[in-house]
Amino acid sequence: MKFSYKFSNLLGTVYRRGDIIFSNDGSTVLCPVGNKISVYDLRNNRSHTLPFEARFNYTSLALSPSGIILIAADEEGEVHIINLNFRHILYRRRFNQPIKSVKFSPDGKHFALTKTNAVLVYCAPGANKRIFDPFVLERVFHGAYDDTTCLDWSFDSRVLAVGSRDMTTRVYGFAKLKNLREYPIGGNKDSVVGVFFEDKSLDLCTVSKDGHVNMWDCSVDPEGLVPAQDCYKIKEKAKDEEEEVVDDIPVTQEEIEDLNKIKNKGEGSDSQEKIFYSRRFRLFMDKHLGGKRAPVTAAHYHKSTRMLVVAFASGDFLLLDLNDKGAVVHSLNISDQTISSVGMNNSGDWIALGVSSLGQLVVWEWQSESYVLKQQGHFSNMRVVVYSPDGQNLATGGEDGKVKLWSTQSSFSFVTFSEHTGAVTGLTFTQSGRAILSSSHDGTVRAFDLIRYRNFKTLTSPRPTQFSCVSVDSSGELVTAGGQDSHDIYLWSLQSGRLLEVLSGHEGPVVSVQFSSQPGSTMMASTAWDATLKVWDAIDSTTAKETIALSSDGLCVCIRPDGKQLAVATLDGQITMFNPLTGQQEANIIGRNDLGAGKADADKISAKKNLQSKAFSCLCYSSDGKFILGGGQSKNVCIYSIDDELLIKKFEITQNRSFDAMDEIINRRKMAENNINLALVEDREDENGKSIHIKLPGTRQGDMSCRAFRPEVRVTSLTFSPTGRSWAASSSEGLLVYSLDNDWLFDPLSLDISNTPSAIKQKLKEKDYMAALMMAVRINIKTLQQEVIETIPVHTISLIVNNLPQLYVEGVLRYLSEAVESTPHIGLYSQWATSLVTHHGQTLKNRAPQIMSTLNALQRALSIHHTNLSKVCSHNEYMLSYLLAQASLRKKRQVEDAENENENSKKLSHTSSDEEMDAEDQLEDMFCEEVEP
Template identity: 50%
Template sequence: MKFAYRFSNLLGAVYRRGNLSFSKDGDSVISPVGNRISVFDLKNNQSETLPVSTTKNITCVGLSPDGNLAILVDEDGAAVLVSLVTRAVLHHFHFHKPVSSVRFSPDGRKFVVTKENVALMYHAPGRKREFNAFALDKSYYGPYDETTCIDWTDDSKCFVVGSKDMSTWVFGAERWANLVYYCLGGHKDVIVGCFFEQDSLDLYTVSQDGALCVWECDTEPDGLLSRGPRGPSGPQEKEAEEREDGEEREEGEEGEPRGEVIRGKADGNKQKEGARMVRYKRQGKHFFNKEGDFNNLTAAVFHKKTHLLVTGFASGIFHLHELPEFNLIHSLSISDQRIASICINGPGDWIGFGCSGLGQLLVWEWQSESYVFKQQGHFNNMAALSYSPDGQYIATGGDDGKVKVWNTNSGLCFVTFTEHSSSITGITFTSRGFVIVSASLDGTVRAFDLHRYRNFRTFTSPRPSQFSCLAVDSSGELVCAGAQDSFQIFLWSLQTGRLLEVLAGHEGPVSSLSFSPVQSVLASTSWDRTVRLWDMVDSWQTKEILRLTSDGLAVTYRPDGEELAVATLDGEICFWNPQTATQTGSIVGRHDLQMGRKETDKITAKQAAKGKSFTSLCYSADGQCILAGGQSKFVCIYNIAEQILMKKFEISCNLSLDAMEEYLDRRKMTEFGSLALLDEGVGDGDTVALSLPGVRRGDMSSRHFKPEIRVSSLSFSPTGRSWAASSTEGLLVYSLDGALVFDPFDLDLDVTPASVRRQVRRAEWAAAIVLAFRLNEAALTKEVLEAVPHDQISVVCGSLPDIYVEKLLHFVGSALERSGHLQFYLTWAQRLLTLHGQKLKNRSGSILPIILSLQKSIQRHFDDLSKLCDWNIYSIQYAVALSNQKGIKRPAADSLSEAEEEEEEEEDLDVASVASVEGVDMLI
């Protein structure tokens, strides 16, 4: 088994904090998710999380105009330059202070970063490889408080910066004789957004109290007068230039490279002889119709081509206005939480909203007034997960009581069940994959139908109990749940919904349940240091009692049912033979957890790790390895036969989470204690606002906490090609990287692409396939396979060596998932399984993941085809009924021909459906 699992995707989290951005073509949304960024393709309905990450949560993202580069800045000011084409990190940089916003110029030559009360302009990274990709050009000083927002003119000649001191500053990006800086007032609260009009220096500024100011400039962009590097030639101008040069030669902030320093003063520009200075005049001031006294304006964006202003408020309401007339176009409430970020795509028809409180991301098409995209993760931690039998879906349950189902191909959630009223503790699919069963602390176990998307069964106990674990047998008939307060196990029938039995015997809370995949035996473990095996056939009696050395936390069966793994509180994993009730081995994994030190801990991380243990176990598809995770940032894979650690995965490097650092940071210690324990209210809308006495503003009792890194649940995909972990960050999916460029098998000097194509031209199909697999290039193998005539597939399959049958079957399964040649690849799979079925059966352990992967591909195509067939049939029936209703009289010959065509179309659809069904039945 290979262990080259790499980070593949992050599900269950779509937006956390920071600014949203649209791609250059306007079809994708780039969203910060913790210390990573996710790209949501709205046209193809796909999501992808980039494999790059920062050390802390991302607060702002700057996207280059060509869409190839992105600058990610985290909470501490550490920046990463990322290529969105290659998904690779190009450069690291540190600004040493928190950064509020990053913005590229429209021509892509410069970008401005605002931190504290200064705006720093850098040369944008070029196409060539550079030693220092962040070269400081100028530093602009003017605001007295922190800067909040940036905007550029269309010609990249000037930019504007908004500040918390209620002022807006216009700076020249180049050396202009009639514009160095200009300060605008007129607001009574923090500036949220400042925007230039299209091809103009006219400005719009929006403040937090809901005020909009319209500023008119007396100079066009072409009226800016360039000033040479040596300045004007007059004596007075030379003296002024020397004074300015003396200031410009000052060094920037500590740790910054040297660059020009532009210092502004609030009294405006100095009048220079021979140049008419740029001046602004306020043309109007408008106020938004806010509902409520504390409904602050939190986000704003302006689309220059359509003159559309979109504003979001703390109550979840957003407004669309047309400027400069300030006409209200639309107003809608998307939630009751604060809108943290707004973006608009290039054409101006899609608007993206991010709500950090709910972790919600949605895209709204304002012209048709409809949602293009709407996703929301779990509000609290994700507690449980389960793969569907075909590996196509993942069901997750969270502490918010929601059950979500995710598509592993698209990475998006397509259904959410909200019937539970408390935390989900266990979730699983039935054997057929059409029913999801979940257990909760609200005292109910619910079954959900994936055909009609409804809760069709609700199981309860005679007395209210909090269910802590769940299991469903291989037939899908028996559902059992363990209680953590009554120490009992309740057994129901899924078909009738009746309570069949209450299993009593444990002397502590039941922590985990697992059904044997081959027998009607239930294994349960408890805090009473025992594992009990219950016989489901013989009156539900206790079959065996296995004594443990510590409290049992997790139990699971091997896929063949011949072994039982139990995780205990002392950090060990014990392996038992359920037939003989003897222990076959154990793994001490306490030292592999490596728990970090929490900020409130009084002991070291080494001492704290002694009390940690694994809380989730999962066997691999072949049963040779076991996956273990717990209260740590590491997930371990152990070889069971050798009882050694094969690989350890670090699921997160985000220092914004608790228990990540091994040692305490002394820089955070003050005379009042750790900074992490101090409640700092800065009044930014999502924290406590400290106000004057007698004024009630904010909620002083709101909860402030730092989430702790942990892995709550693990599961291997039935195909064995990937595994998923539900953690504090979300649902992390790791998969085998199958896109290797060159990974040959039994390579020789005569194995070249030319020799492979030579065998194809000679019609030596079997030899060509063998050579292609020895070279092991996917594109060449696909070219050879699709060159084989359809009537020669049986002959080629019969003449293949046994060692290449398994490789060919695996390639057919992966190609079938992406290819449109369904019948062609289904014929390959059918011939291989028919001719080599007995030989493959002898290697069932290694061939099982390949068969499951093939079944997953066929099932997906079967679902798509069946929906398409149903749609076509209903469309034809609707068209016929509509024509009959209108009483359209057609000639007999025409009606006969059209009827024949409809029958032929229906026959073709039925043939396609039958072919898909036969393919699925054949593999099953």
């Protein structure tokens, strides 16, 4: 097992706060999630998180016109310049003040940002500028009496409009213009939320916080802006033109008008060239909200279609058509919480809305009135996470009482169960993966069907009990849950829903219960706050088979996949391994110091003293059972070797200083005179004028009644993927997924100097496929293994696999488990896997515990392809049946038409014969009449 796990993705948290922007093609949404940035691909229905993080939460984003450079600013004023192609931070710059807005100029040569009451314009980084420092200050604009809140560029990148909290909008000439330096615009009664230029014009649209939208007309066209360096040239040209016209006689009227224009430009006539703005019309948003008065929180203007989106704190948003003087196109409500950010793609079809308090992200297509994307994380903290048996899905449970399922491929949540009325405390999948069980503080254990997505069974106790954990046996028949207040363990039959047993013996709250995952085994282990570990048999007896005294209160227990060892975490920061059959201790890990310490702002004790209260609260065995993963009241997750009792690797899940207790020493800026901690002073106000409340002693999540609180970072649950290539942790940051990315890792097997890539290719030319395959397995380079396996003829696969040594069988199987998921040659790789399992099945079965992760990865890849192909096949089957039905109907219609034509022809023939007979009778009668006289 390798330990090169790296951060792969962030699930469970969709949106926190900050700007939501679209990519230049309009099919991708970039969204800040805490101190990370998530990218949602709306075309392919996938998402991923960029592999870097800031020191604080991101708030402002701006994308360059080329779509390569991304500028992100966090809440403390640190600005990052990011290359999206390489997904790496190129430059960092601290401004020590919050940045409310960042915008690139349309030509991509500059970017502007707001800082306090000023606007700073910098040269944008790019390949055409060979500069090492991208933050080359170009110009600074002052004039606002309060903080600047928003800005926008004109289409030609020569004019800048800035809105501020002093209720004014200021228009600056970025290029040095003779007739524009600074022009203030009033007309608002509250701070400006958004300011936007019209397309191909200097007209303005401003949106204020009180819901007023103003349209301003500029007296000068963009072509009428006179650069300051061209003034002298214009004057000289005017003099020359005047002399030429005076010499020429006669003079036409058009020449006189042109002369007057040139003279006016040369003289700088204020009557025609001075810029001023006049209000075209004003819109009041109150009348469109049914009389509600809600402040405007975000606005976005699409310049080409002239569509304005205005979002409110009440959860409403309006879509206005400014072509028709602000006619309301749509008025919708997406939630009861404040909409924090609004964005539109380049075509103007999709609107992105973010609700920070709910963690909700919505992409809405306003023309068809349908959702393109609707994702929402847990309303409050996440408590538990577990992988499905095939590794394709992740299930999470939160304190909001919801159970969510997330796809590991698309990173999207595809189903949410909200039947629980209390916090979800435990989750577990059945062995088949067709159902999931959850325990909750509401006194129920619920079973959800993952095929029909419904709650098909609800298990309760005779007396109302808060359940703290849940587990299911390998057969999926027995379900057990531990009581937090009754100190008992309850055992149900999932099929009948009947309570079978109530296991008593613990003298404290039961915090963890787990069944053995071995087929046919009914052994389970439990631990509680009474400093004991009990091993039970769910069928044989109602009393504990083994009771083991612990050094302190138990916090978590887990059983090794083979069922021959169990591990328990205690309150004194130790992890102890026992043999469940004999009760003997096999290993002991003292890992309290590995968790690390931090001092909260309001703590009166040092970080070193605070470390004595740290302990592991969640454990998880690796798929091979040789290593254990532990996490708890800390930002660190530790991997230990059980045999050596050593720390192998420590992962720091976040560096976000927006959480509390991240540092060991309190910053001096948070200290007053005489070393008084400002966090302990309650009768004061923060920078926004709100009163500060001190959280109660012992609380780790912060004061939930406050609008802004700083919870402490902690890991609440850990789970290993059945494939062994990834693990997930539920934390205060969200659901973090770490995967094993070993494409760069060179890990040979029994390598010698004769085993080279050129020698392997030579063996392939000589058609010595067996030697080439073994050499490729030994050198362990994926590209060479792929070349060898795809070069070997199909009819020789069975012969080669039959004579392949066992040492190389596992190597080939390991490569197949990684390659099957992404290869287009599904049939070829499936035949390789079938031959390996058929010829070496018994040996692989004997070594199943050691290679279980490889077998699970292979099964997962094949099941993914089976699911995708079954959808295509069923669609083709229905399409063929439809076409055959249409063909039969068409054939039937043709037969009916032919029969109708025959009948019509017969009728026509009968009528024609009758007409001929009538004509003959008439001729005969006429002939007889002529002959009789």
